[in-house]
Amino acid sequence: MTTYRYFKKDDTESLGLSRDISIDVFSKQILEIGNVNEALQKVFEDGVNSDTDTPVLGLKDMELRLLENRSSSLEGLGRVFTHLTLDERNELYSKSSSLKIPVPIIEDTFKYLQKTTSDKNVSFGSDVENEAANFNEALDVFVYLDKIDQLRASFKNAIAQGDLSQINLDAVEELVGQDAKKSLQQIIKMVAALEESGFLIKNRDRYKLSNSAVTQIAKDAMKEIFNQMKKNGLGNHDTFLKGEWGDLTGQTLPFEIAGNFDINLQKSLFNSVLRQGSGLPIRLNKDDLEINEYEHLSQSATVLLLDQSRSMGMYGTYTAAKKVSLALYWLIKTKFPKDKIFVVGFSDYAMLIEGKDLPESTWNHWVAGTNMHHGLIMARQLLSKQNVSNRQVLMVTDGEPTVHMQNGRAVFAHPPTKQTLDNTLMEVKKCTREGITINTFMLEINHFLMEFLDQMSKINKGRSFYTKPDELGRYLLVDYLSNRSGKFD
Numbered sequence: 001m002t003t004y005r006y007f008k009k010d011d012t013e014s015l016g017l018s019r020d021i022s023i024d025v026f027s028k029q030i031l032e033i034g035n036v037n038e039a040l041q042k043v044f045e046d047g048v049n050s051d052t053d054t055p056v057l058g059l060k061d062m063e064l065r066l067l068e069n070r071s072s073s074l075e076g077l078g079r080v081f082t083h084l085t086l087d088e089r090n091e092l093y094s095k096s097s098s099l100k101i102p103v104p105i106i107e108d109t110f111k112y113l114q115k116t117t118s119d120k121n122v123s124f125g126s127d128v129e130n131e132a133a134n135f136n137e138a139l140d141v142f143v144y145l146d147k148i149d150q151l152r153a154s155f156k157n158a159i160a161q162g163d164l165s166q167i168n169l170d171a172v173e174e175l176v177g178q179d180a181k182k183s184l185q186q187i188i189k190m191v192a193a194l195e196e197s198g199f200l201i202k203n204r205d206r207y208k209l210s211n212s213a214v215t216q217i218a219k220d221a222m223k224e225i226f227n228q229m230k231k232n233g234l235g236n237h238d239t240f241l242k243g244e245w246g247d248l249t250g251q252t253l254p255f256e257i258a259g260n261f262d263i264n265l266q267k268s269l270f271n272s273v274l275r276q277g278s279g280l281p282i283r284l285n286k287d288d289l290e291i292n293e294y295e296h297l298s299q300s301a302t303v304l305l306l307d308q309s310r311s312m313g314m315y316g317t318y319t320a321a322k323k324v325s326l327a328l329y330w331l332i333k334t335k336f337p338k339d340k341i342f343v344v345g346f347s348d349y350a351m352l353i354e355g356k357d358l359p360e361s362t363w364n365h366w367v368a369g370t371n372m373h374h375g376l377i378m379a380r381q382l383l384s385k386q387n388v389s390n391r392q393v394l395m396v397t398d399g400e401p402t403v404h405m406q407n408g409r410a411v412f413a414h415p416p417t418k419q420t421l422d423n424t425l426m427e428v429k430k431c432t433r434e435g436i437t438i439n440t441f442m443l444e445i446n447h448f449l450m451e452f453l454d455q456m457s458k459i460n461k462g463r464s465f466y467t468k469p470d471e472l473g474r475y476l477l478v479d480y481l482s483n484r485s486g487k488f489d
Contacts, residue, residue: 021048022190022193022194023194023199023216023220024220025043025048025190026039026040026043026190026194026199027216027217027220027359029042029043030209030217030359030360031217031221031319031322031323031326031359032319033362034322034359034360034361034362034363035360035362036200036207036208036209036360037162037206037207040162040191040207041159041162043058043187043190044058044059044158044159044162044164044187045058045059045060045159046058046060047061047183047187048186048187048190055183056183056186056187057179057180057183058183058187059155059158059159061180062155062172062176062180062183063152063155065176065177065180066148066151066152066175066176069148069175070145070148070149073141073144073145073148074109074145076141077109077138077141077142077145092138092139092142095139109142109145147171147174147175148175150171151167151168151171151172151175151176154166154167154168155167161205162205162206162207163205164184164187164188164191165188167184169181169184169185172184198210198212198213199212199213199216200213209356209359209360211356213359214355214356214358214359215330217326217359218326218327218329218330218358218359219330221323221324221326221327221330222326222327222330222331222477224323225323225324225327225473225477252264252267252290252291252292253290253291254287254289254290254291255268255286255289255290255291262291262292263289263290263291263292264290264291264292267290268284268288268289268290269282269284269288271287271288271289271290272284272285272288275287275288299338299339299340299388299389299390300336300339300340300388300389300390300391300392301339301340301341301342301382301383301386301388301390301391301392302328302332302339302340302341302342302391302392302393302394302480303342303343303344303378303379303382303383303392303393303394304325304328304329304341304342304343304344304393304394304395304396305344305346305350305372305375305376305379305393305394305395305396305397306321306322306325306343306344306345306346306353306361306396307321307345307346307347307370307395307396307397307398307399307443308345308346308347308361308362308363308364309346309347309363309364309368309369309370309397309398309399310347310363310364310365310366310367310368311398311399311444312363312398312443313362313363313364313365315398315444316469317398317443317444317469318362318363320443320469320472321396321443321469321472322358322359322361323473324396324472324473324476324477325343325358325396326358326359327473327477328341328394328476328477328480329341329343329355329358331477331480333355340386340388341355342379342382343355343358344375344378344379344382345361346370346371346372346374346375346378347363347364347367347369347370347371348364348367348368348369348371348403348410348412349371349374349410350371350374350375350377350378351378352378352382368402368412368414369402369403369410369412370397370399370400370401370402370403371401371402371403371404371405371410372395372397372400372401372403372424373401373403373404373405373420373423373424373427374403374404374405374410375395376393376424376427376428376431376438377405377427379393379431379436380427380430380431380434380436383434383436384434391434391435391436391437392436392437392438392439393431393436393437393438393439393462394439394441394476394480395438395439395440395441396440396441396443396472396476397440397441397442397443397449398442398443398444399444399446399448399449400416400421400446400448400449400452401416401420401421401424401452402414402415402416402420403420404419404420404423404424405423406423415448416448421452421455424452425455425456425459428456428459428460429459431460432459432460432461436460437460437461437462438456438460438462439462439463439464439465440453440456440462440463440464440465441464441465441467441472441476442464442465442466442467443467443468443469443472445466
């Protein structure tokens with residue numbers, strides 16, 4: 001028996017927010033804000049500025065419209081109010097209360113109207129012929145004002161609870177407009193699509209990113225960085241995303257899903273002919289496919305030291321640094337699965353950041369300090385457990401060390417004290433003795449930092465780069481790949 005299923009047409013499709021656009025918009029908010037639920041709140045409040053013809057309005061714009069409508073209604077009510085006698089005003093107050101309009105709204109409105117009419121010094125009851133019309137019009141305005149205030153309250157609750165479904169869409173259409181209703185429908189649809197696709201996972205009234213979402217954000221960060229490199233004329237570096245980084249051995253291996261896709265066509269066609277004969281057409285199937293084998297590259301262990309000090313956020317550099325961190329993390333996990341990658345964030349203290357937590361990591365809003373000393377201690381401890389030939393630290397920072405560890409506690413001073421600098425350089429020496437290379441990527445040039453990095457380089461022989469935040473990916477990722485394979489410029 002054939003079954004037919006019919007669906008009601010979704011009028012929000014005209015707004016054109018695809019799943020890819022939804023993920024892109026939401027991912028950018030997460031990277032900038034560092035919190036899934038705050039990112040959702042930002043989308044709720046500001047809407048979406050996409051490439052579509054019709055922008056998706058947020059609750060802020062809708063509330064502005066409501067406030068404009070409220071102000072216009074109050075002005076109109078003030079004009080009507082001047083034509084009511086004292087008895088009619090008392091009756092209006094009584095009837096407004098009987099409509100279950102909240103008392104504060106009635107009292108506040110009456111206070112406003114009394115002040116408005118007294119300021120104008122007008123007489124009451126001057127339009128006797130339209131007394132009934134004036135009275136009914138005034139009553140209607142009170143009802144309208146109540147609807148506006150109820151809708152505004154639902155906006156605030158929706159933002160606080162992270163749930164737009166409680167908002168009355170018919171009231172939005174009546175009081176704000178049809179475009180506002182469609183905008184809300186689209187945002188609701190966007191969140192639902194992110195849930196259904198597994199990008200977002202809901203736990204009660206809170207959301208978190210799925211593992212696949214973290215992978216998607218990291219992969220998108222990588223693509224964005226390499227696309228930017230191509231625009232800047234830095235070569236076809238997107239080829240780094242293909243291949244296995246090693247010389248061909250001349251041998252082939254059976255193709256496996258999720259593995260290398262560098263198909264050896266000659267060997268694959270030969271397998272097909274052996275299987276089915278030399279007749280045409282030649283039909284390839286999965287079992288015929290063979291891939292080129294690459295030489296094994298030595299394993300590498302890397303600690304990415306990510307500065308999370310307050311200046312990184314205040315000057316807008318942390319988002320760029322985090323994006324590059326995600327890209328490097330994804331690159332190593334997918335292209336060099338035998339390599340090790342650790343991310344350590346440092347501000348007043350250093351701490352390990354798990355890969356799944358990178359998108360929601362953020363800079364230290366409250367405590368000043370750049371504890372490079374503690375960061376290098378953690379990096380050395382992590383790398384000392386890795387039995388590989390190539391161990392390195394990639395450090396991203398915008399300032400000199402201003403904190404050192406003393407008896408297990410962070411000691412801050414700015415400008416940095418001699419003890420802070422000496423303790424940090426002592427840790428650089430320990431890393432050097434253990435064969436750990438430290439390459440540093442500066443996001444700001446200042447005298448103290450450059451002088452300190454010069455001392456580091458003399459000890460460790462690592463390199464230092466100065467780069468703007470939007471060019472950090474070029475230096476850090478290409479440097480990693482160059483060291484990894486030994487054949488990229």
